[in-house]
Amino acid sequence: MRELRDYNAQEWLRGAPLFQYLRRARNRTVDRIYRRRLAPGxxxxxxxxxxxxxxxxxxxxxxxxxxxxxxxxxxxxxxxxxxxxxxxxxxxxxxxxxxxxxxxxxxxxxxxxxxxxxxxxxxxxxxxxxxxxxxxxxxxxxxxxxxxxxxxxxxxxxxxxxxxxxxxxxxxxxxxxxxxxxxxxxxxxxxxxxxxxxxxxxxxxxxxxxxxxxxxxxxxxxxxxxxxxxxTAPMAPMYVRDPLTGDRAHYLLVDGWLHAGGAGHGGEGAFASVQRAYAANPEGLLAALEPVPQGRGKGRNKKTAQ
Missing domain, CATH: 3.90.550 (Spore Coat Polysaccharide Biosynthesis Protein SpsA; Chain A)
Known part of the structure; x- marks a missing residue:
């Protein structure tokens, strides 16, 4: 949370500090109620x-x-x-x-x-x-x-x-x-x-x-x-080439972990490309990744056909 002294006059007039603190109190209440629920086993x-x-x-x-x-x-x-x-x-x-x-x-x-x-x-x-x-x-x-x-x-x-x-x-x-x-x-x-x-x-x-x-x-x-x-773990955007289509798209590599990106949130196609690449060569996929040139890695899962 921001310190109260960090809010400017306009934010105080809009009631931003009160609104944000009330929202925070609500979130904490929901957390505490949910935390008391038990899972099977x-x-x-x-x-x-x-x-x-x-x-x-x-x-x-x-x-x-x-x-x-x-x-x-x-x-x-x-x-x-x-x-x-x-x-x-x-x-x-x-x-x-x-x-x-x-x-x-x-x-x-x-x-x-x-x-x-x-x-x-x-x-x-x-x-x-x-x-x-x-x-x-x-x-x-x-x-x-x-x-x-x-x-x-x-x-x-x-x-x-x-x-x-x-x-x-x-x-x-x-x-x-x-x-x-x-x-x-x-x-x-x-x-x-x-x-x-x-x-x-x-x-x-x-x-x-x-x-x-x-x-x-x-x-x-x-x-x-x-x-x-x-x-801080090292990270870099890397191209993954789909063995089925030959297309490549970039994903984030973090400390040797590949983030397929978007799974569960409309990114099934992007995930499927990683899934196929991994299945084709799980032990060699890391070495097969291609660095994304600087300035081209800001978007996620962008495809190229090269």
Whole structure:
């Protein structure tokens, strides 16, 4: 949230500080009510997680079983020692059924999350935020993993990654997003040392007054006190060539993880291209990526035929 002294006279006349603080109070109330809801098999899941000594990765699944399938395959291939937990925030019952079945087939930990208080298309960022806050309070804190990561469901590793090493010298690490003087870690790729942050009142909500999306509330709780450079993962736009069509489109590569981009939000075609490229050569896809020339990587999933 912005400090009251940062509002100008016109904003005070419009009542902006009061409106924003009331909206924040509303969001916190919704979070706290939702946080108290239980998921089926929650106690058993926490017991399973508590027995794992290594890193854990939590992904919020949303309406795309195929994205979750690809993530599970890539995690098993490149991060077999990391316990993946699929937390299902899907709005469609058939998607939840398919994702639950896929997790059961692979023996992957699955959480059938309580239905979100936010409907799809109305406020996707808030739906994601309350899901993350529920996961933090109901799964991560009780299980107390050494290291935990938050992953987008359409993010996939293309090489082995040591998550514990990423936070050996810093409380957190991941894809940094900034707005003005504030910054935060995108919760689609962020890694945390539990001993450093588990006691903090983390809040993965948006901070609209500061221009920060999901995860932005942690600017005031955590990030403002840290060295941004030490927490920043390398990232670059890269071309992925579709083996079926020969076309290429660019996606974001973050610390060896490829963000298929748009899965669950109208980006099925873009995701399918990555899906085919991965299936054709999972071990060699990272080396096959082509750098996007500087100045051409601002858009997402733009196609070229070369």
């Amino acid at each position: 929650q106690a058993e899941l926490v017991a399973r997680l508590s027995g794992h000594e290594g890193a854990m990765a939590f992904t919020v699944a949303f309406n795309m079983p195929e994205a979750v399938e690809l993530l599970m395959d890539a995690m098993a291939r490149f991060l077999p020692e990391t316990l993946l937990v699929v937390c299902d925030n899907s709005s469609r019952a058939e998607a939840r059924q398919a994702i639950a079945a896929a997790c059961a087939a692979r023996g992957v930990a699955y959480c059938d999350m309580p239905i979100s208080p936010y409907q799809v298309g109305r406020n996707g960022s808030r739906s994601h935020a309350v899901a993350l806050n529920w996961i933090f309070h109901n799964l991560i804190r009780p299980a107390a993993p050494r290291v935990f990561a938050l992953l987008d469901h359409d993010l996939l590793p293309l090489q082995p990654v040591d998550l514990c090493a990423r936070v050996a010298a810093t409380p957190c690490y991941g894809m940094v997003r900034t707005h003005g003087k504030a910054w935060y870690l995108w919760p689609g790729y962020s890694v945390f040392d539990f001993r450093s942050v588990g006691h903090l009142p983390l809040d993965f909500g948006t901070d609209t007054p500061l221009g920060l999306d999901t995860g932005g509330q942690n600017w005031s709780v955590l990030y403002r006190n840290l060295d941004q450079a030490a927490c």
